[in-house]
Amino acid sequence: MSTDGQFDSALDLLRRLPPSSTSANLTRICALAPDLTEELLSSVDQPLEVRRCKKTGRDYLLCDYNRDGDSWRSPWSNEFEPAIEGEDEGAKPSERVRKLEMGMGEAVDIYRELYYEGGVSSVYFWDLDDGFAGVVLLKKTTPTGKSDGGWDSIHVFESIDRARTSHYKLTSTVILRLSTSSDALGDMDLSGNMTRQIEQDMPVTDDSSHIVNVGKLVEDMELKMRNLLQEVYFGKAKDVVGDLRSIPPLTEANREKATHQEMINSMKR
Template sequence: MADEESKKLTAALNVMRRMAPSTIENSLAGLCELTPNLTDDLLNNVDQPLKVEMDEAAQKKFITCDYNRDGDSFRSPWSNKYFPEADSEALYPSKYLRQLEVDANAIFDVYRKLYFEGGSYSSVYFFSIEGSSDEKKGFGACWLIHKDVDSTEEDLKKGWWDSTHVFQVSHVKGETYEYKLTSTVMISMVMEDSKLGSCDLSGSMNKQKSETLTLSKTKGTNHLVNMGTMIEKMDDRIRAIIMEIYFSKTRQIVDGMRLTSGARNRQMDKIAASLKDALKQSKK
């Protein structure tokens, strides 16, 4: 029975990997309805578009995810309160992790403004790792950015960008730590034109990287600097790949389906030349 359930889960995840990010929520809901016994596994393994909630205490918006969730409530990094209010047994970061979280949110908010500008939100959550007795030697962190793309063009109906960077930090020796980073970027742009119809340019990408880095007061390096540097490099890498795969490849496919006038004329010239050569050969 376990093997059968495993096969069903694998098949369901394969289906979800082929779904456009703009339809993930509906597709996931449909699969959960078809296989209710796999609901928890599906929710834990399928990346969904990020959502934004309001922190009524701090009057700032924050991003929700599994790392700040307790039941149906979500903890804000700004006020450290749950919305809606959670019960007394809700999880909170330790004093050490909370201070890292506060500093990280302040830094990441600046990063968001520099790279994503308006319509974007950021949140960072630090959490303890199961099995780690000393949080200073082992912890996790989730760095999130959500941006709604402004519909400045007439044919852009809606669009968004989600970045999720999850770290597992482990102590190696002395002031040296290993940082395991898993990054997921989801992008969606729904185009609509009265003459051409609608087009959904959506995709997602997942990348992993591990680095062993040292903390140094003299060089000004700490956990936040090390993680921030890795995030910046990973964001640049994924953005370049997305541009190449989803946009350059799309342009290449479209050009292959419908040649521009210049390319069509050159192609016709080649065909004409080939026919002339064939006629010459047949007359010999």
């Protein structure tokens, strides 16, 4: 099988396996097909990992956008951990883009505390020929106990400079997982992901405008996706449970359903 065929098959397989086991299954596929490792890691969204910056003592999130080999760049210290030996110290943003990255990182950290009341956030920027790009990461997990859950949001954007405006393209992915196990409720596993994309031109007066514009796009997108997840995941789960579990006697429920159908049929005549 060609490399392209193997890659397509791997993505197809991951889509059919439980979303809660994406990381473990991705590791197994990479072990079977090492040549696909880089491409799969950059294409498949998986729950974010947390690491503590040795220099500042602040937590940050790991992703493909701050990775160089087996090292990850801390957004707080701008240094790779573990350090990269040799002349190549790893890919880092320019001075201007690094300043934007720091400003956006502090803004997102405030947003995380206000909206999530905990969790971890990280922001990474990099240079483009006609602008810059970046990723905003947010992670929140439930306290350790009988239930296990987490929210991971990944917002990748690019900003293309134009006269007095910038063209923003945002691709957002949310990974949601909820599971619980108890004698009273039994086992439940609700997990999956959702991806949405938007493009928009917004006015720019100086570099600080980028922080405001990107922040607004991310905040609006997260609100929309939270509402969609509430309707799709929780609303559908409620409907399924309601159909499976009947509080009134089944004979009474069937009688009401027959009466309702009879009324509908009479209206069609």
